[in-house]
Amino acid sequence: MPKFNPKHSLAQLGEPYSLSCSPTRVSAPQWLAFNPELAAQLQIPEVFWGTDTGLGLFSGNQLPDWAKPVAHAYAGHQFGNFVPQLGDGRALLLAELEDVNGQLFDLQLKGAGQTPFSRRGDGRAPLGPVLREYLVSEAMHALGVPTTRALAAVLTGDWVQRETAEPGAIITRVAKSHIRIGSFQYLAARGDTVKLKTFADYVIARHYPACADSDTPYLALLEAIVAAQAALIAQWMSLGFIHGVMNTDNMSITGETIDYGPCAFMDSFNPAQVYSFIDTQGRYAWGNQPKIGSWNLARFAETLLPLVSENAERAVELATQALQQFNMLNETEFRRLMGIKLGITEPVATDEPLIRDYLTLMVKNNADFTLAFRLLSQSVTDSSAGAAGLFADNNGWQDWAIRWHKRLAEQGVSTADIALQMNKVNPALIPRNHQIAKALEHAANDGDLSLFNRLHKALKTPFELSAETADLAQPPTAEQCISNTFCGT
Structure with missing residues (x-):
């Protein structure tokens, strides 16, 4: 079995690939969140789990000897315009940790202060974007999507200036790699x-x-x-x-x-949607x-x-x-995934019109993306139930449902099994924009993490719905809709 034995292979490459840099101290670090399951997977000693010693590590104030912080160098096309030097302007790679399966993962602080690549930025992160990344990245992991993960989040006790002064925070994130194109x-x-x-x-x-x-x-x-x-x-x-x-x-x-950054899961389906x-x-x-x-x-x-x-x-x-x-x-992969969401166990090219037409029906009826698939399992046996209620164009829905039922029948699988499998791939719970916004507002204005913690817990099991989480599955009202999200830099 692997043991806790931090490595520093990227740092050992030296310049120009990365530059050594220490975190900037923060004034009064406090715990916001910690991920013990991920810590156990990474074999991180328990002395760092939610303790003052851990607070020293995840705030950057007191790094252990095994942490060798470096800022990684990179360039990039930003909205199509090439910038020859960007780099980690507010992030520091501390080490590479081997997990219980022998897979190596980066351990990185984000929001840890200025680096040689900060380009006049403050190197800090506001509380809101840190909590957003924590929620959404962990939700993505639970949904089975390859992603960076959140190990810890701490409040710094300092303010950062964006459009207004906001509480500062640091997130510790984990990934197979932070190397980019x-x-x-x-x-x-x-x-x-x-x-x-x-x-x-x-x-x-x-x-x-x-x-x-x-x-x-x-x-x-x-x-x-x-x-x-x-x-x-x-x-x-x-x-x-x-x-x-x-x-x-x-x-x-x-x-x-x-x-x-300004990421989001869609509510009403619109292929041209941006946030x-x-x-x-x-x-x-x-x-x-x-x-x-x-x-x-x-x-x-x-x-x-x-x-x-x-x-x-x-x-x-x-x-x-x-x-x-x-x-x-x-x-091919999109067709496979969308076909499975429709209850088709082995989608083929001839299923593409059925998939495309359902998406078109969703757009025309302003249907909620997540509910249009989650409720579809209830429509397997009764075309007037489940997703049917999302479509004002009942004729359009019924025409499509006839074709869909015919395709499902060709599989020779029971309707109960089809519905069961659909609920295993169509989430009931996603990080809804309006709920995230409310959780971040409570945290920033009142120091109240109760909604953040509730969302975080519920999103660990996105394919399960209970009486306690039913309200979190609801789409926003017109007044609750979020049209813009922000990056935090």
Whole structure:
């Protein structure tokens, strides 16, 4: 069995990949949340679990000897505009921890103060975005979506200035990697192919070791990351999730959801929906996420061209072939996920019209995305029940339901089993925007974490609904609807 033995493989690469940097002390740290299940998985000694010693670690005020903080360097396209140096402006990688299964995970403080990459920023995080990331990332994990996770959150006792002065906080997050597409862009922009190759070899060895056995390891790396991103974005789409800021510096090379800023789960289904206050053009709308994912991967492929082949034309040809797999992989996985949500155990290409037409029906009737699938299990035996109540266009619903029932009948599976399986993949509970906003308001204004804690507990079991959590499954009223979410930087 692995033991607690922190590693520092990224830090050991040295510059330019990362820079040593210590957290900035905070004045009066207090616990907000701690994740003992994750701590146990990571084999973190219990001396850090909700204790003053842990508060010293997770506030950055008193790091143990095994923590070697570094700020990772990266570049990125932000809303399509390339910035050659970004980097961890408010985050510090403390160590890499081996979990009980032998998997290595990054341990990172976010909001720990200024770093060499802060670009005049304060390096801090407001309470609201910290609690939002804690809730949403843990909810995503419970939904089965690859994601960074939240280990701890602490109040700093200091204020941070955004539009107004807000309480400061720090989140400790865990991921297989915090390396991004922008990490490769940073090295490529410097024109140092030797260091780029060193970094690519590091990523292969740590995250994609099977690529090392390929005759073309860097092309294999590109193909693996294309597949990971295609699957991830399909999962987002199937849950009505909008990342919000799919800049290349916010896209992980391991296919994990990372950098929860102005993210949101949709209420009423609208493919053009955005929530981010800064996305005024809808670049990162729900329906644009596959296109942006493909665009981001093209930027990643550009960085690898010198490694893929010494022949520039051949490198472009091979990379283009790899990139062309994205749409097929993403569409196939989206069809599979959406088909299963409709109760189709083995979706095929001929199911696409049925899926598409249901989504169109949802848009036309302003149906809630989550409820339109969750309630559908009640419609398996009675087309006038369950989801039917969401559609004012009853004729449109009935026409679609006839086709749907015919498809379900072809499977030779009992309606009870179909309904049961549908409830295992269609969540009853998601982090509703209006509930998150209320929880954050209570925490910031009154120091009241009761709703935050209630949401956090309920979202651990998103496919289960009880009398105690039924109110959390309700969509917002017109007055409760949230149109904008914010990043916190």
